């Protein structure tokens with residue numbers, strides 16, 4: 001079991017940790033980590049582990065193991081293996097992670113502008129996509145962009161809190177995803193809210209987000225695609241909408 005420090009503080013870019021296990025595939029297990037493991041449409045972190053002698057072990061990918069609570073740090077090819085019990089200093093590729101945090105938050109903002117069931121989502125460094133169960137073809141790139149940027153500019157707080165399974169059952173409207181159910185069984189669900197008291201949006205999510213919407217920066221809808229009769233795919237990109 002690895003303590004996922006990124007869940008309480010997404011802004012940690014370096015921390016000390018101890019090696020608790022090594023997998024046959026070279027995967028490194030730690031007592032705690034700031035490396036987000038691929039899940040919920042957000043790619044896992046890359047970065048490096050610094051050893052006491054100053055040498056580094058490059059991490060090419062972070063994934064979940066047998067359970068969602070197992071976080072596996074997969075070294076890039078040709079890296080030395082650490083010892084069990086060894087103390088390391090963890091460094092994530094912060095530039096990349098911060099772009100993913102901004103993009104991930106932008107996906108939540110898009111789901112506020114388009115209050116339709118989400119059928120898929122993928123967060124990327126350059127571009128993210130969200131698929132909606134939406135047959136209406138009238139959505140306009142410029143209009144959706146304008147509404148998203150109004151939420152970004154309002155600089156709403158973004159924060160997390162935990163609720164029980166029972167509280168979630170009592171509020172089924174919190175679930176926006178049409179086919180991904182929040183993980184059950186641990187007795188608690190992590191909610192991500194935007195706005196004072198979550199007035200703008202609240203939904204279950206385990207990913208990493210910025211703490212104020214203004215940090216998302218300039219974004220726009222680059223493309224709207226038809227994916228089957230009932231689905232529309234919206235692509236979010238950084239920067240101003242090309243004139």
Ligand SMILES: [Zn+2]
Pocket residue numbers: 104108192205206207208209
């Ligand atoms: Zn999220």
